[in-house]
Amino acid sequence: MSVWLPVLLALLISALGGLYLLGVFRRRRHKEPPLDKGLIPWLGYALDFRKNTSEFLQKMQRKYGDIFTVQLGGHYFTFVMDPLSYGSIVKEARSKLDFNHFAKQLVAKVFGYHSLENDHKILEAGNKHLMGDGLVAMTQAMMENLQNLMLHSIGMVESQEWQYDGLFHYSYNIVFRAGYLSLFGNETVERNKAKAQEFDRVHSEELFNEFRKYDSLFPRLAYGVLPPKDKLEAERLKKLFWNMVSVKKTIQKDNISQWIFEQHRIRQEQGMAEYMQDRYMFLLLWASQGNTGPASFWLLLFLMKHPEAMKAVKEEVEKVLKETNQEVKPGGPLINLTRDMLMKTPILDSAVEESLRLTSAPVLIRAIIQDMDFKMADGREYALRKGDRLAMFPYYALHMDPEVHPEPHQFKYNRFLSPDGAKKVDFYKNGRKVKYFTMPWGAGTSICPGRFFATNELKQFVFLMLAYFDFELVNAEKDIPPIDKSRWGFGIMQPTHDVQFRYRIRF
Numbered sequence: 001m002s003v004w005l006p007v008l009l010a011l012l013i014s015a016l017g018g019l020y021l022l023g024v025f026r027r028r029r030h031k032e033p034p035l036d037k038g039l040i041p042w043l044g045y046a047l048d049f050r051k052n053t054s055e056f057l058q059k060m061q062r063k064y065g066d067i068f069t070v071q072l073g074g075h076y077f078t079f080v081m082d083p084l085s086y087g088s089i090v091k092e093a094r095s096k097l098d099f100n101h102f103a104k105q106l107v108a109k110v111f112g113y114h115s116l117e118n119d120h121k122i123l124e125a126g127n128k129h130l131m132g133d134g135l136v137a138m139t140q141a142m143m144e145n146l147q148n149l150m151l152h153s154i155g156m157v158e159s160q161e162w163q164y165d166g167l168f169h170y171s172y173n174i175v176f177r178a179g180y181l182s183l184f185g186n187e188t189v190e191r192n193k194a195k196a197q198e199f200d201r202v203h204s205e206e207l208f209n210e211f212r213k214y215d216s217l218f219p220r221l222a223y224g225v226l227p228p229k230d231k232l233e234a235e236r237l238k239k240l241f242w243n244m245v246s247v248k249k250t251i252q253k254d255n256i257s258q259w260i261f262e263q264h265r266i267r268q269e270q271g272m273a274e275y276m277q278d279r280y281m282f283l284l285l286w287a288s289q290g291n292t293g294p295a296s297f298w299l300l301l302f303l304m305k306h307p308e309a310m311k312a313v314k315e316e317v318e319k320v321l322k323e324t325n326q327e328v329k330p331g332g333p334l335i336n337l338t339r340d341m342l343m344k345t346p347i348l349d350s351a352v353e354e355s356l357r358l359t360s361a362p363v364l365i366r367a368i369i370q371d372m373d374f375k376m377a378d379g380r381e382y383a384l385r386k387g388d389r390l391a392m393f394p395y396y397a398l399h400m401d402p403e404v405h406p407e408p409h410q411f412k413y414n415r416f417l418s419p420d421g422a423k424k425v426d427f428y429k430n431g432r433k434v435k436y437f438t439m440p441w442g443a444g445t446s447i448c449p450g451r452f453f454a455t456n457e458l459k460q461f462v463f464l465m466l467a468y469f470d471f472e473l474v475n476a477e478k479d480i481p482p483i484d485k486s487r488w489g490f491g492i493m494q495p496t497h498d499v500q501f502r503y504r505i506r507f
């Protein structure tokens with residue numbers, strides 16, 4: 001007996017440990033939000049959540065109200081569905097609610113990047129290049145790259161004939177490639193500029209095609225549910241990108257953006273191995289290029305489906321061109337669209353914000369670092385548990401709230417315009433002003449540092465389309481395609497299928 005006792009004890013302890021990990025012993029404590037572990041041990045509601053995040057959270061909100069805790073794949077997530085309470089999350093000290101904790105695990109899994117202790121500080125140090133003078137330079141670079149990709153065939157006979165393409169493919173392709181070239185640099189000119197530009201066109205196309213393959217695997221990769229064949233493909237693609245945007249290749253380019261260069265320089269100074277920096281470059285490629293292309297598609301599509309919006313934006317574009325004495329004409333110089341000009345387009349700004357409201361759906365997550373109290377906007381107080389995660393899903397909780405945004409499913413291009421033509425910032429819920437009335441960029445410490453550049457990219461693309469091209473949907477009667485529900489939580493949504501359109505240079 002004495003021999004078996006330790007063995008039995010060990011078995012009992014490991015069985016109890018296993019049950020603990022499966023969440024069997026977890027109970028709702030005093031003051032904690034309603035807890036629903038789901039019926040499947042450990043997995044909890046992971047399958048429902050992944051199948052349709054928005055629908056699942058709606059169901060839970062109906063059942064439990066504005067705050068509840070659910071088990072998802074062994075982790076406990078507390079969702080806050082009241083946008084008036086978002087300020088308390090966003091402003092909470094990092095010692096209590098931390099963005100990095102979760103992000104570090106995700107980037108190791110998805111990009112193979114193992115971050116430095118002070119990684120987020122390094123990122124923040126370089127983010128000044130995405131604002132102010134840095135932004136002016138990047139906007140100029142974006143303009144030149146868009147012109148190279150969109151207008152290189154100007155004057156040739158074939159460019160005056162209708163070209164057919166999927167609008168999603170076309171927009172994503174152009175904006176991805178121009179954005180990539182503006183951040184990661186151009187082929188060195190040496191003697192022949194035309195050759196260098198052609199190289200940029202070919203090389204960026206190749207990168208885009210590979211990126212789209214990775215993009216389609218991404219949600220399942222992040223959830224860790226790729227079948228073996230796709231896992232191998234994801235590994236192949238990762239290695240390909242580590243090579244294609246490697247530090248060695250990037251620093252040989254002309255016009256590399258200060259933002260990218262600074263991220264490399266500081267990591268180099270800190271002694272990070274070059275192969276790890278290559279992985280970081282891939283992470284930056286993903287962060288900077290994964291959303292802007294899909295966002296430009298939705299913006300253009302909403303404008304094409306709403307003639308009154310298209311007319312208003314077109315008139316604004318013409319007005320801005322006129323004010324700067326520029327005209328698009330055969331044989332004339334290409335227009336120079338500056339950051340100053342892009343600051344005089346309140347109608348286009350509102351259309352951009354409206355289109356992001358309808359299609360951006362990130363899940364914003366904070367790790368709960370210590371047991372803490374959380375006060376909702378209406379005064380209710382809850383206890384949050386160390387080791388759990390706090391999450392927001394502004395798409396459903398805010399963007400689609402009919403009280404904050406009446407007729408939330410409708411595209412209203414002037415929703416963010418005041419009667420006097422200025423940006424509208426007054427939105428209300430329960431009679432209280434909603435500070436964060438849209439959250440396409442996240443908020444607080446992890447707010448997207450590229451938001452100003454991204455907005456400019458979208459505006460520049462639409463501006464050039466309107467100034468230089470005739471374009472129309474092949475089947476104008478067809479409905480706007482539904483969004484692909486497998487991508488909830490990952491930023492800008494994508495359509496389930498493409499929409500055919502045609503375009504040609506206007507002269």
Ligand code: HEM
Binds near residue numbers: 130289295365440446
């Ligand atoms: C329409 C385009 C874009 C959208 C909707 C978007 C959205 C977001 C969101 C929601 C986050 C925060 C994620 C979180 O809190 O969990 C984020 C982070 C980030 N974005 Fe963007 N983004 C866009 C374009 C860009 C561009 C163009 C760049 C770079 C030039 C960029 C660079 C980054 C970086 C580096 C982060 C990580 C920030 C951090 O860790 O603190 N993004 N983006």
